[in-house]
């Protein structure tokens with residue numbers, strides 16, 4: 486069942502039945518049979534349709550923002566911001582797709598060759614609830630321009646986003662056998678991956694979901710892109726404006742109610758400014774992040790996406806405290822709805838669960854580092870490797886530290902924030918492959934060598 490429950494008040498809004506096995510088979514058949522026609526269109530034709538989709542997302546920004554607020558509690562202004570990046574992504578691939586797909590001549594020993602860039606066929610996308618439109622956009626826009634067709638399974642709490650996205654694509658001119666939404670259940674995924682008509686899968690989601698999809702895809706030798714969890718470090722080396730550093734780093738953590746894979750989840754602060762940072766951060770988090778209705782543009786702290794998500798994060802905080810962490814502020818569930826107080830934890834140490842796991846909610850953990858080397862050691866002491874950021878006043882020092890961090894993305898004096906033209910992805914348990922930028926169109930591409 487796909488179910489919309491308003492996380493701000495617990496009200497059941499809509500239930501949508503899962504697709505039957507026959508409906509799933511029919512959907513696979515459609516994206517398979519749509520491939521030859523779609524790939525045979527010119528890149529310019531496909532790019533023009535993708536550009537129209539960008540315009541339609543832009544026109545329907547309020548509709549999408551309202552849907553996301555209702556389905557997963559996103560603050561209304563953050564929903565509008567999310568559609569802004571969706572528009573950028575569709576425009577980026579519409580504009581740059583033709584150049585990114587141009588043949589690449591190659592001088593080789595004894596002659597010449599050319600690398601051509603073709604699509605590989607029908608793909609499955611499995612997308613999460615935290616950014617219901619952006620996550621779909623970064624998979625769909627490049628692959629439509631490339632010429633692949635798409636079967637999309639969205640999160641079970643986002644059926645309205647799923648339908649609205651399909652409608653925009655249809656209205657933009659994407660044929661109805663080129664992009665198909667399915668309300669498949671997780672139990673139906675193995676059969677989809679086993680189907681020879683499906684050539685690859687892109688999943689954004691939990692480590693657990695990534696492992697099962699990768700195992701299943703591997704069994705059938707299907708190409709996989711995985712964007713999984715993260716526990717991004719944010720290192721503060723020094724600052725000439727503590728107020729600004731505290732506000733900017735807290736904002737980065739609290740964005741989307743802390744439910745971003747690439748949010749800075751571990752603040753690592755050098756010893757000489759640690760106490761001041763923790764005091765000011767605790768004050769900021771306690772005073773500024775007041776819970777409220779996500780539909781109200783003035784609200785600072787919305788609910789989490791579901792009661793289950795809020796209970797899980799509250800339990801992680803409680804466990805951390807039980808294992809010896811210090812709770813500086815927050816930590817309590819607020820009902821009705823899926824609210825959790827904005828929380829600051831310190832004194833989290835190796836051996837505690839909170840030291841290793843991802844906390845997907847409004848919880849900041851602050852670590853004290855004795856030296857720059859110690860900060861890098863702490864930053865890298867994680868099973869994840871998605872993003873990271875380094876903050877300070879000396880550009881050479883920032884760059885030097887950035888080079889030593891094991892992550893797919895490092896930002897200097899800013900944290901996270903996807904942009905259409907910058908590749909996004911992680912290493913270690915954060916995933917496999919890249920999305921966005923030039924790299925994002927290459928994952929499901931046949932780079933064919935033609936020896937001339």
Ligand SMILES: O=CCCCC(=O)O
Nearest residue numbers: 745746747901902903
């Ligand atoms: O959960 C990961 C999505 C990242 C969104 C962003 O960087 O804007």
